[in-house]
Amino acid sequence: MMFLEFFIWGGWFVTLGTFLGDNLGASGSEIAQAFSTQSWGAIIAPFIIGLIADRYFNAERILGILHLSGAVLMYLMYTSESFGAFYPYVLLYMILYMPTLALVNSISFNQMKDPAKEFSVVRVFGTIGWIFAGLIISYVFFWDSPEARAEGMLKNTFLMVGIASAVLGGFSFFLPKTPPKVTKEEVTISGILGLDALKLLKDKNFLVFFLSSILICIPLAFYYQNANPFLSEIGVANPTGKMTIGQISEVLFLLLLPYFFKRYGFKKTILAGMLAWTIRYVLFAYGNADELTFMLLLGIGLHGICYDFFFVSGQIYTDTKAGEKYKSAAQGLITLATYGVGMLMGFWIAGKITDTYVLEANMHHWDRIWLYPAGFAILVFAVFALTFKNEKVAYKQ
CATH class of the missing domain: 1.20.1250.20 (MFS general substrate transporter like domains)
Known part of the structure; x- marks a missing residue:
């Protein structure tokens, strides 16, 4: 789970600026807009987790739904031919992806007797996933070589990540059940933020x-x-x-x-x-x-x-x-x-x-x-x- 979670992020986010500049002719400000979707996702994510995941649904089910939805959005990003068409998809994707960072942690913690000692061993697989994605792009498919970039091959990163997202989405439904947190405290906007x-x-x-x-x-x-x-x-x-x-x-x-x-x-x-x-x-x-x-x-x-x-x-x-x-x-x-x-x-x-x-x-x-x-x-x-x-x-x- 943790390997795929960060393989997905590292598999497209690192090369995003290069792809937008080379393939969609995006300006620096437009590339900044695309990267800013991470921030909007980070701002909105607590509401999805605090108002929905922590109160009504099992974390592993929400994780599955978000990643399956992300797979569809990745395919739409793969087929986009202009920045104007691409931007709404990447914005919606990051709004859906950023909450999954908290969800994979919740699922992990729920299975551990001593998270302080056990979690770091699990979390390091996320970093390995990110590294693995970069190595595949450069040394297996060579999508970031000058020749491949000239042919628009970098867009294949979205297809690769879309497949990984679909795999994690399906796999999530087989993860250990992580029910909503039961709390007597009223959930407030100020508390969430x-x-x-x-x-x-x-x-x-x-x-x-x-x-x-x-x-x-x-x-x-x-x-x-x-x-x-x-x-x-x-x-x-x-x-x-x-x-x-x-x-x-x-x-x-x-x-x-x-x-x-x-x-x-x-x-x-x-x-x-x-x-x-x-x-x-x-x-x-x-x-x-x-x-x-x-x-x-x-x-x-x-x-x-x-x-x-x-x-x-x-x-x-x-x-x-x-x-x-x-x-x-x-x-x-x-x-x-x-x-x-x-x-x-x-x-x-x-x-x-x-x-x-x-x-x-x-x-x-x-x-x-x-x-x-x-x-x-x-x-x-x-x-x-x-x-x-x-x-x-x-x-x-």
Whole structure:
């Protein structure tokens, strides 16, 4: 289940920007619109889970229905011949897909005696699924090669993912039954969105962290939206397969995180994550597909520090600050702020800046484009370093 869940996401989302630019002639702003559907899905997902899944239906059945519906939408995306026709399908797809991330977790937790110890072993299969999808695209079908892209072969990623989605949709109905959560508390909109945790913002340190989390999503959006088109455009061979280095490093640095967290503390861990974003984009700005390819690969490899050291550390910090009463609400609020508000801002800005540096034949001034998120990340780094007061945070997984 977990393997297919993330195989599906990684099998089309990584190459989306390249496909839209090459095959549908989409502008940077239009590509940003397509990626922003992830944020709209993240904003709407809590309502589907909180108002429907947690109250009325078994999680595995909803998971099956959502993925079967997703298979149909993937086929419609595969057959789309213009951005105008493509966009409604990708928007509806992400609204249906994002809730499945919470559903697979719920189904997993429901079968475990000790989720804190058991879940990581299951979740790593999701990362393996994402890696597997990238390797298939680059090294089995070669859909991201210049010749295949010129023939429009990247659209086959939607067909591949559609088949995987249909398989997971059917398989879901055979998963262990996960009935609705029985709760005496009334489900409220503020509870679903995590607004009950807003009172945590009275703590100055948490407020600084909260705002920094939103702002660091702007550089993150540049990576999601532009990394694959950038690597493809400058002539890096097998770009999608090479981008799986980022997921491999994510697993490795997740293993190193407990040591780093205990050795250097929360503030330095977060700052290391922020600094890694700046270094990554500087490497992208000055690397190339020839003798400086190692700079690009190193930039991709920094993904583990960029993501784990900031976002995973941030989840631990949020959990510590919120306490038992507001734990779920606080995590919901951070998710809404980052993947909702922060990423929406980030994709919009990335789209505008990308369109500003378009050259002839739809090529781009990538060195200038990448310096924007690099500068923004170092600015967030400086503000956080100056305004966040060091405090001891216990590492808990």
